[in-house]
Amino acid sequence: MGKLTARAIVERALEIGDAEGLDAVTIRRLAADLDVTPMALYWHFKNKDRLLVGMADHLVAGFAPAPADDRSWERRLRDLVEGLIRVLRGHPCARQVLEQVDQSEVPGFLAVWDQALGLCRAAGFSVEESCMISKYLLQSAVAIADAPMHFDAGRTPAEIDEIVRRKRLGLESLSADAYPNLVAMAGPMAGSMDPALYDSFGVDLVLSGIEALAARR
Amino acid sequence: MGKLTARAIVERALEIGDAEGLDAVTIRRLAADLDVTPMALYWHFKNKDRLLVGMADHLVAGFAPAPADDRSWERRLRDLVEGLIRVLRGHPCARQVLEQVDQSEVPGFLAVWDQALGLCRAAGFSVEESCMISKYLLQSAVAIADAPMHFDAGRTPAEIDEIVRRKRLGLESLSADAYPNLVAMAGPMAGSMDPALYDSFGVDLVLSGIEALAARR
DNA sequence: ACCTGAACACCGTTCAAGT
DNA sequence: ACCTGAACACCGTTCAAGT
Numbered sequence: 001m002g003k004l005t006a007r008a009i010v011e012r013a014l015e016i017g018d019a020e021g022l023d024a025v026t027i028r029r030l031a032a033d034l035d036v037t038p039m040a041l042y043w044h045f046k047n048k049d050r051l052l053v054g055m056a057d058h059l060v061a062g063f064a065p066a067p068a069d070d071r072s073w074e075r076r077l078r079d080l081v082e083g084l085i086r087v088l089r090g091h092p093c094a095r096q097v098l099e100q101v102d103q104s105e106v107p108g109f110l111a112v113w114d115q116a117l118g119l120c121r122a123a124g125f126s127v128e129e130s131c132m133i134s135k136y137l138l139q140s141a142v143a144i145a146d147a148p149m150h151f152d153a154g155r156t157p158a159e160i161d162e163i164v165r166r167k168r169l170g171l172e173s174l175s176a177d178a179y180p181n182l183v184a185m186a187g188p189m190a191g192s193m194d195p196a197l198y199d200s201f202g203v204d205l206v207l208s209g210i211e212a213l214a215a216r217r
Numbered sequence: 218m219g220k221l222t223a224r225a226i227v228e229r230a231l232e233i234g235d236a237e238g239l240d241a242v243t244i245r246r247l248a249a250d251l252d253v254t255p256m257a258l259y260w261h262f263k264n265k266d267r268l269l270v271g272m273a274d275h276l277v278a279g280f281a282p283a284p285a286d287d288r289s290w291e292r293r294l295r296d297l298v299e300g301l302i303r304v305l306r307g308h309p310c311a312r313q314v315l316e317q318v319d320q321s322e323v324p325g326f327l328a329v330w331d332q333a334l335g336l337c338r339a340a341g342f343s344v345e346e347s348c349m350i351s352k353y354l355l356q357s358a359v360a361i362a363d364a365p366m367h368f369d370a371g372r373t374p375a376e377i378d379e380i381v382r383r384k385r386l387g388l389e390s391l392s393a394d395a396y397p398n399l400v401a402m403a404g405p406m407a408g409s410m411d412p413a414l415y416d417s418f419g420v421d422l423v424l425s426g427i428e429a430l431a432a433r434r
Numbered sequence: 435a436c437c438t439g440a441a442c443a444c445c446g447t448t449c450a451a452g453t
Numbered sequence: 454a455c456c457t458g459a460a461c462a463c464c465g466t467t468c469a470a471g472t
Contacts, residue, residue, distance in 0.1 A: 024326045117398035181334035188348045209426025257437050
């Protein structure tokens with residue numbers, strides 16, 4: 001029997017969240033899954049918010065930012081974003097978790113943030129600009145990682161098709177007068193898009209904005 | 218005595234959410250505020266999720282996108298984003314609400330989305346690219362509108378100062394070895410930045426990325 | 435059509451107590 | 454140090470009933 005440890009609790013919580021959504025992660029449900037009393041969890045986490053912070057930290061814990069080297073800041077910033085996306089991809093509930101916690105209380109997230117800040121400064125941005133850009137960058141990475149076509153975890157291709165199909169039908173059945181473009185582009189909007197292309201285009205979009213601003217100064 | 222109507226419920230819900238955060242918006246609490254039984258609300262909204270959709274729609278309802286004219290797509294896209302930001306600014310809980318609902322079920326949001334899609338197509342992007350860009354654009358607008366320095370509603374300048382101060386202290390007290398940049402830039406990171414500059418820089422950042430990609434094709 | 439009353443199956447959290 | 458039991462103050466929601 002594995003011991004009840006903070007790590008075991010967080011991992012079980014992420015399993016539940018990934019499989020059934022973050023709403024299913026409940027102190028009582030989690031305790032039941034761990035064969036323990038709900039109050040047992042309160043010894044390891046002072047309240048549910050701290051548990052969520054623990055979950056968030058576990059999400060990015062596997063992500064060690066590369067040490068400084070002689071690559072360009074553009075290259076390093078891109079690697080940072082792509083690395084973060086790759087790590088978050090492993091957990092369907094990543095975005096929900098990171099939305100619920102104060103990210104400045106998550107050590108692993110602060111590490112990525114710090115790295116982004118340094119790269120922005122290296123790119124020649126002011127302190128204020130670097131703050132904005134780094135926040136924006138991390139937020140975009142989380143959003144890209146949560147792309148609609150990446151709920152693959154535990155679902156069969158047939159199930160994914162069904163979800164996409166229903167989404168598309170919902171869009172197609174809108175008023176073509178009120179939303180002409182949405183109706184016309186229902187297919188791609190619903191998420192039937194090549195994932196690899198989605199990712200690289202998303203990262204391009206975010207980084208090209210930063211690079212354009214850097215070039216302008 | 219105002220009658221109990223869907224609109225009155227939504228407006229009261231937004232008041233509570235703006236003043237005390239979305240967590241305070243509870244069926245029971247809301248009913249008590251409206252001097253009515255909790256179950257009364259279920260006649261107007263089939264469940265809490267539909268109420269949230271109603272709140273989200275009310276947020277953007279005041280936002281009528283400009284009709285097509287002869288301005289450039291860059292100009293019109295920028296006006297769209299700035300307009301959306303301006304409307305969301307009025308409600309501190311806007312981001313929380315828009316995060317919790319499926320945005321494709323919010324008519325007012327679909328209208329903005331449709332407009333963004335049309336402008337992306339006009340810019341020469343493919344259908345797939347337009348879908349990504351428009352999603353990204355709206356998401357960024359919501360994020361910018363929710364900027365940390367804009368929780369002004371109902372709070373005195375002294376209270377804001379206190380919040381910013383505590384946030385800054387939290388960052389400054391981090392390990393300078395682990396997070397050198399965060400510690401060094403604690404002040405601006407905590408949110409003591411000029412709001413107008415924050416907004417315009419944020420919009421610039423997002424739009425310059427789109428424009429750079431458009432120019433590249 | 436519009437609202438109430440009572441009930442059900444849940445929550446997070448505290449506090450004293452056990453080992 | 455680590456966990457349990459019982460209790461408190463909440464939730465969202467259903468269902469039958471009132472007007």
